[in-house]
Amino acid sequence: MSLLHLAIIAPFILAIFVPSLHKALPKIHTGWFLLPLPIVLFSYFLSFLPQIIRGETTMETLNWIPSLGINFSARVDGLGLLFSLLITGIGALVVLYSIYYLSKEKEKLNQFYVYLLLFMGAMLGVVLSDNMVVLYGFWELTSFSSFLLIGYWNHRERSRYGAQKSMLITVFGGLSMLGGMILLYLMTGTFSISETIAMAATIYGHELFIPALICILLGAFTKSAQFPFHIWLPDAMEAPTPVSAYLHSATMVKAGIYLVARLTPVFALSGLWVWLVAGFGILTLFWGSFSAVKHNDLKGILAYSTISQLGLIMSLLGLGAAAIHYPAVEAGFYTVAVSAAVFHLINHATFKGSLFMMVGIVDHETGTRDIRKLGGLMSIMPITFTIAVIGSFSMAGLPPFNGFLSKEMFFTGMIRAQEIGFFNMETLGLIFPIVAWVASVFTFLYSMIIVFKTFTGKYQPEKLEVKPHEAPLGMLISPIILVSLVVVIGLFPNIVAPLINSVMASILPSLVAEGMKFDVHIYHWHGFTPELFMTIGVIVVGILLYKFMPRWTGIYNRMPEKFSLNSAYDNGLAGIQKGANRFTNAYMTNSIRTYLLYIFTFLILSLGTTLIVKNAFVLDTANVANIHAFELVLVIIIAIGSVSILFVKSRMTSIILLGSVGYAVSLFYAIFRAPDLALTQLVIETVSVALFLLAFYHLPKVNKNEEHMRFKMGNAVISIGVGVVVSLIALSAHSSKAFDSISQYYIENTYKKAGGENMVNVILVDFRGFDTLFEIAVLAIAALGIFSLIKLRLTRGKEQG
Amino acid sequence: MKTNNVILETATKVILFIILLFSVYMFFAGHYEPGGGFIGGLMASGAIVLLLIAYDLKTVRKILPFDFKKVTALGLLFAAGTAAGGLFFDKPLLTHWFTYVYPPILGKMSLHTAVIFDTGVFLVVVGVTMTIIQTIGESE
Amino acid sequence: MNSLITLPLLIPLFTAIILVFFNKNVTVQRWIATIGSLLTLAAAVWLSATVYTQGIQTMDLSNWQAPFGITLVSDMLSSILVVTTSLIGFVCLLYSFRSIGVEREKHYYYPVFFFLILGVNGAFTTGDIFNMFVFFEVMLMASYVLLVLGGTKIQLRETIKYLLVNVISSGLFVIAVAYLYSVVGTLNMAHISVRLNELGQSGIVTVIAVLFLIVFGIKGAIFPLYFWLPGAYYAPPAPIMALFGALLTKVGVYSITRTYTLFFTQDIGYTHGLLEILSIITIIIGVIGAIAYFDVKKIIIYNIIVAVGVILFGVATFTTESLTGSVFYLIHDMIIKAALFLLIGIMIKITGTSNLREMGGLINRYPGLAWTYFVAALALAGIPPLSGFLGKILIVRAGIDAGNYWGSGVVLLSSLLVLFSVMKIFMNGFWGKAREYKQQEKVPVRWLLTAPVILTICAVLYGLGSEALYPIISTAAETLSNPEIYIKAVLKE
Amino acid sequence: MEILMSLLIGVIFMSATYLMLSKSLLRIIVGTGLLSHGVHLLLLTMGGLKRGAAPLLGQQAEAYTDPLPQALILTAIVISFGITALFLVVAYRSYQELGTDNMELMRGKEGNE
Incomplete structure (x- = not known):
């Protein structure tokens, strides 16, 4: 086990000790025990930075199931490192924030921090695994830790609802992704991602290629809350706010982005990939930003905003993927989309993280997140206000914050979509900049709503549960660090450029192989470019829309709730359960007759x-024994006897008829040279009849209703069918004797080797004595059963446990 | 089932003896002629049932004070023990051993471990039938 | 001469017999049972290790060379199944001590329990088709008695149905053997395989193959023969439920696997095609049942059916890889089903109901129970690195490789609904508002919990230690896909 | 003879099936009894009928009937006897407990929500 593996597993190891630490030291907030870990891990991953910038990667393999090609291979490259830094960096800030956010008296901190650690480890595993199966395992673990965190306040109905929803959707995606990985394996013969990438060119055009692509994308889209799978994310906001900031904004939801970026080299040769990723991305961008505006819950707005921003990054990755179709010289023109994606990924983590923490502070200090109740908090909570302004303005794409820079690059990427000379981009590509612009207007709008509805306007203390005041310093540290990053990156964007370059090298390795060197430079001023005019347009239209909001927000009510995706999910789930219940109850009648x-x-x-x-029915009349007249009579007796049982009403008669059939059968045994059988059958039949009489002796006469036995046509058809089938197979089987029976051996050896003369008995006690041993065991069990059945009567109504 | 019929009781004693003898015969004949532990056992329990009809459960219980479930278990122990016996001689399970001895007067006789096995069967059958009949009888 | 092969049969047999003599003394019974169970487990492990190192173990009983006597055959598959059975037996026994009640204990619960283990081990070990019938009967007879022991209304009612169905299936078993005997004139399974292969493709053999599928399908609960199962498994107390759920259907599954790899390989397109269709429908119908109810027992019971479908889908695909997957999944499912049944047994004991709508909030007072359940549920759904995933991946991979995209898709997606069904228990039973239950005090569950915890730990280790198990499991699958190995070992040609 | 027996067995199976599909528990158990007769006869028939003397070496015959199916049937008879006995007692007890021998009244609805 290498240090790298240890780094991934460290959170799990710590998680094991958290409950006992919590128990042993209840006076110290459990979060303090955690805090060092992400900090140490963050610095550990930082130490990889120089070598990554040099273009080197690290790979460590820990064998797990090498026989099946499933190994815990950890690989650090640009992409993995960026995510690891986000996970540990934001992780540290979130833990710090949570220490002040969650009360150590009221909350089950042991559980909370175990879940959080599980998540941290799982997420590191996702971004550092080179083996797809291991990646899948960690991927599902992130889903489950998210499930547990959303359901943290599980006595709330909404929490359970949200937890279930997120689990169903993301696990569905995960399974689909697993399917895709298996398909990839069948094409390449390996689960290793790096080896798959190396084989990318050979699998393009394979019949499983497109199915694999779709399966993998389903995984990515569900995890990253892309339309129409985004519906789980708003409900995930039931989790405590630190969780929302960490999982549902900065890290876990970006796992889908990670996956798309990671597998771009495998799939980007396909136009379908470019279109699906870019198309769903842009659609999600629009829908998320549009939906965010109608919400009154600050966390709701942020949830939709996150959806929208994830769509933005996704669409950039999709368009950027087209670059690999160009030779290295021209590719730079298109790779700007990829660099924008990576840059925005970093920026989003900073500003959205700070915004979530800001909302958490507002919630914590005022007791509500409803913008209709909030307002005028600027003077009461000045620091929080500053954080909100910086975060929101960055999100809205205003200079000089980092969001502005990536927004400009985003526009550039979108505009260049039309220049891509294939996949019908030359005609349809225009959609991208247009939708992007419209979505940006709404983004601007909701960013303003967050700041101004909360902090300006009328202060309404009567609507608040508690008297608000500025948050304690500890709670402010984390968002302050994040907004500082927003400002620093905004002012000096090129400090992250080397990292972006190495990430791009991971996403577009084929270009690197062709000798291309990524060299991103981010500028504030590009001249009077279309991007600049687009930004100005966004601001102008955005302000107008904000001013006249009451006039047009009516359109949101026009969309009936019934047709929303959410109600489709709710009704679908309820319908499936109800349908399954009806269906199962319909055929599971509990009536044995139906089952038979x-x-x-x-x-x-x-x-x-x-x-x-x-064509299995054969009839061979050559190899049969002759028939004597009395045998015929016996056959007729048995046939009549057994058929007439069907028509008798009295119990006694049917028992006697059964007995007589039994005796007739024993006559058959005698005729067919089976004296032992005849004897046994005779005695057994007598005992059986006696038992029958004993058991039914005491039953009172059945009432008339039951006595009335009508001839049932359906039953008759089935019965005749069974009889016919059994006969036909018997005839065919008898006519198809292909080998001599092994019984000649018994005939020869009964005396010589087994010391007996009655072959049947010798078979019973010697050749097949084992059968007999357990046959009497069956009898013994039956006797014990009968004894207990009659003696033991636990007639308590419900026997449980 | 209470019958205090002196004739029946006397007749039962005689018949019982005959049937028991016959069942023993059947049991030993098994390896050579039709018969064996199973039939023998059934016959023997038939005899006991006759006893039941003649007397009643309590009396029979006095005459035969066995827990028939334990008789069953004993029978299984016999059978399984014979089966496992082979293992101690480094032979497969259930390996039988037999020989013929020629004692004076009696002529040829065979000694066969299969007989012990069959005794197990005999006992199980008696135990099982009697357990069933006694239990059902008592419940009424 | 290696007598090891007989020990997993003889130890339970003798234990059962001895237990009959001590029916009055519960403490002595418990000790004997514990010792017997541990010895069985030890013997099974030893046997398994021997099979692994020395190859297939056989014993020609009564010293009659195969195919004339009955031969016991322990190949890798059967020996690991015996190990699993013995393990589950031991664990259910532990659980029984504190849950089954003195009354049942005095009424031959333990002897019958051991007869059941004996029957199951025997069915796995025998190499003779008629002897398999006899072991089936031992197992079934024991299961009837365990099912009805206590004689409550629901037990009696369901026992009748269960009995009837199984009497029919036993009848069909014998006629299937009779037909087969008529055609090939032998009963030794390896010998049957040899003769059937000599015979080649034959219509009547295909018919017999379908009949065997029906016979074992009834026991193994495949579509459309499983209807008896939900009712029957609903009736008895938890440890019996666990024993049934983990073992009985699996014997059916094992028998299908055995016969469909050893006997009926002449007309694969037809027989295995049929099996494949049935297994897929089984999965679908099982999943529908699992999500249909708010009753913890029903949910887990229907999950048995799903698993049967998944395993048989792998068998139907009939490649070495798919068989490896099936064996992996089979063992996993036995362990995890037993664990789940015992866990819901504890839930029922605490709450006095099996209706989820009347439960809630158990996690607060019983965190250990809740988390064991959570892990077991994830293992059931096949989340790596827990036990279920490897089998599932192999089955799906082999299925797709063989061109069965839809079936593989169903297997994969069934995991989601399986997860949904078991998480429903977690969210409604353990989460949510705590309720007032009949027993106000905290129910002592520590001892009861030991049993499922042992199994859940096994499930975790099973997943993590897959590499160590892989050679064992692949040996088992190797023997299945290459019957020559089996035949050679038995007939010593 | 084998052909005739096969047909007879068909008839027995038919009757047994019809009985097992009825509502009355007694008829069902009678059906299972009939079923086992059919099964045993079938097993015997499949071994071939009257191919020689009874399998007793004392008969000193040229040929003997196949003893194997006979041994199997003997085992099967005993087992079905055990099952029938248990079945009867279960029926008897459930009549006491449930007060009916009508299977349609023994449905039960536990856990159907």
């Missing part, structure tokens, strides 16, 4: 069909 009818029908159909299809 199903079973017999299947028996007749399957055996009958096989007989016909396989």
Whole structure:
């Protein structure tokens, strides 16, 4: 186990100790025990930075199931490192924030921090695994830790609802992704991502290629809350705010982005990939930003904003992927989309993280997140206000913050979509800049709503549960660090450029192989470019829309709730459960007769069909014994006897008829040279009849209703069917004797080797004595059963446990 | 089932003896002629049932004070023990051993471990039938 | 001569017999049972290790050379199944001590329990088709008695149905053997395989193959033969439920696997095609049942059916890889189903109901129970690195490789609904508002919890230690996909 | 003879099936009894009928009937006897407990929500 593996596993190891630490030292907030870990891990991952910038990667393999090509291979490259830094960096800030956010008296901190650590480890595993199966495992673990965190306040109905929803959708995606990975394996013969990438060119055009692509994208889209799978994310806001900031904005939801980026080299040769990723991305961008505006809950707005921003990054990755179709010289023109994606990924983590923490502070200090109740907090909470302004303005794309820079690059990437000379981009590519612009207007709008509805306007203390004041310093540290980053990156964007370059090298390795060197330079001023005019347009239109909001927000009510995706999910789930219940109850009638009818029908159909299809019925009349007259009589007696049982009403008569059939059978045994059988059958039949009489002796006369036994046509058809099938197979089997029986051996050896003369008995006690041993065991069990059944009567109504 | 019929009781004693003898015969004949532990056991329990009809459960219980479930278990122990016996001689399970001895007067006789196995069967059958009949009888 | 192979049969047999003599003394019974169970487990492990190092173990009983006597055959598959059975037996026994009640204990619960283990181990070990019937009967008879022991209304009612269905299936078993005997004139399984292969493709053999599928399908609960199962498994107390859920259907599954790899390989397109269709429908119908109910027992019971479908889908695909997957999944499912049944047994004991709508908030007072359940549920759904995932991946991979995209898709997606069904228990039973239950005090669950915890730990280790198990499991699958190995070992040609 | 027996067995199976599909528990158990007769006869028939003397070496015959199916049937008879006995007692007890021998009244609705 290398240090790298240890780094990934460290959170799990710590998680094991958290409950006991919590118990042993209840006076210290459990969060303090955690805090060092992400900090140490962050610095550990920082130490990789120089070598990554030099273009070197590190790979460490820990064997798990090498026989099946499933190994815990950890690989650090630009992409993995960027995410690791985000996970540990934001992780540290979130833990610090949570220490002040969650009360150590009221909350089950042991659980909370275990979940958080599970998540941290799982997420590191996702971004550092080179093996797809291991990646899948960590991927699902992130889903489950998210499930547990959303359901943290599990006595709330909404929390459970949100937890279930997120789990169902993301696990569905995960399974689909697993399917995609298996398909990839079948094409490449490896689960290793780097080896798959190396084989990318050979699998393009394979018949499983497109299915694999779609499966993988389903995984990515569900995790990253892309339209129409985004519906889980708003409900995930039931989790405590530190969780929302960490999982549902900065890290976990970006796992889908990570996956798309990671597998771009494998799939980008396909136009479908470019279109799907870019198309769903841009659609999500629009829908998220549009939907955010209608919400009154600050966290709701941020949730939709996150959806929208994820769509933005996704669409950039999609368009950027087209670059690999160009030779290295021209590719730079298109790779700007990829650099924008990576840059925005970093920026989003900073400003959205700070905004979530800001909302958490507002919630914590005022007791509400409803913008209709909030307002005028600027003077009461000046620091929080500053954080909100910086975060929101960056999100809105205003200079001089980092969001402005990536927004400009985003526009550039979108505009260049039309220049891509294939996949119909030359005609349809215009959609991208237009939708991007419209979405940006709404982004601007909701960013303003967040700041101004909360902090300006009328102060309404009567609507607040507690008297607000500025948050304690500890709670402010983390968002302050994040907004500082927003400002610093905004002013000096090129400090992150080397990192962006190395990330791009991971996403577009084929260009690197062709000798291309990524060299991103980010500028504030590009001249009077279309991007600049677009930004100005966004601001102008955005301000107008903000001013006249009451006039046009009515359109949101026009969309009926019934047709929303959410109600589709709710009704779908309820419908499936109800439908399943009705369906199952419909055929599971608890009536044994029905079950037997199903079973017999299947028996007749399957055996009958096989007989016909396989042409299996044969009749060989040569190899049969002769028939004596009295045998014929006996046959007729048995036949009549057994059929007449069907028609008798009295119990006694049917028991006696059964007995007489039994005796007739024992006569048959005698005729067919089976004296032992005849004897046994005779005695057994006597005892059986006696038992029958004993058991039914005490039953009172059945009432008339039951006495009235009508002839049932359905039953008769089934019965005849069973009889016919059994006969036909018997005839065919008898006519198809292909080998001599092994019994000649018994005839020869009964005396010589087994020291007996009655072959049947010798078989019973010697050749097949084992059968006899357990046959009497069966009898013994039956006796014990009968004894206990009669003696033991636990007639308590419900026997439980 | 209470019958205090002196004739029946006397007749039962005689018949019982005959049937028991016959069942023993059947049991030993098994290896050579039709018969064996199973039939023998059934016959023997038939005899006991006859006893039941003649007397009643309590009396029979006095005459035969066995827990028939334990008789069953004992029978299984016999059978399984014979089966496992082979293992101690480094032979497969259930390996039987037999020989013929020629004692004076009696002529040829065979000694066969299969007989012990069959005794197990005999006992199980008696135990099982009697357990069933006694239990059902008592419940009424 | 290696007598090891007989020990997993003889130890439970003798334990059962001895237990009959001590029916009055519960403490002595418990000790004997514990010792017997541990010895069985030890013997099974030893046997398994021997099979692994020395190859297939056989014993020609009564010293009659195969195919004339009955031969016991322990190949890798059967020996690891015996190990799993013995393990589950031991664990259910532990659980029984504190839950089954003195009354049942005095009424031959333990002897019958051991007869059941004996029957199951025997069915896994025998190499003779009629002897398999006998072991089936031992197992079934024990299961009837365990099912009805206590004689409550629901037990009696469901026992009748269960009995009837199984009487029919036993009848069909014998006639299937009779038909087969008529055609090939032998009963030794390896010998049957040899003769069937000599015979080649034959219509009547295909018919017999379908009949065997029906016979074992009824026991193994495949579509459309599983209807008896939900009712029957609903009736008995938890440890019996666990024993049934983990073992009985798996014997059916094992038998299908055995016969469909050893006997009926002449007309694969037809027989295995049929099996494949049925297994896919089984999965679908099982999943529908699992999400249909708010009753913890029903949910887990229907999950048995899903698993049966998944395993048989792998068998139907019939490649070495798919068989490896099936064996992996089979063992996993036995362990995890037993664990889940015992866990919901504890839930029922605490709350006095099996209706989820009347439960809630158990996590607060019983965190250990909750988390064991959570892990077991994830293992059931096949989340790596827990036990279920490897089998599932292999089955799906082999399925797609064989061109069965839809079936593989169903297997994969069934995991989601399986997860949904078991998480429903977690969210409604353990999460949510705590309720007032009949027993106000905290129910002592520590001892009861030991049993499922042992199994859940096994499930975790099973997943993590897959590499160590892989050679064992792949040996098992190797023997299945290459019957020559089995035949050679038995007939010593 | 084998052909005739096969047909007879068909008839027995038919009757047994019809009985097992009825509502009355007694008829069902009678059906299972009939079923086992059919099964045993089938097993015997499949071994071939009257191919020689009874399998007793004392008969000193040229040929003997196949003893194997007979041994199997003997085992099967005993087992079905055990099951029938248990079945009867279960029926008897459930009549006491449930007060009916009508299977349609023994449905039960536990856990159907």
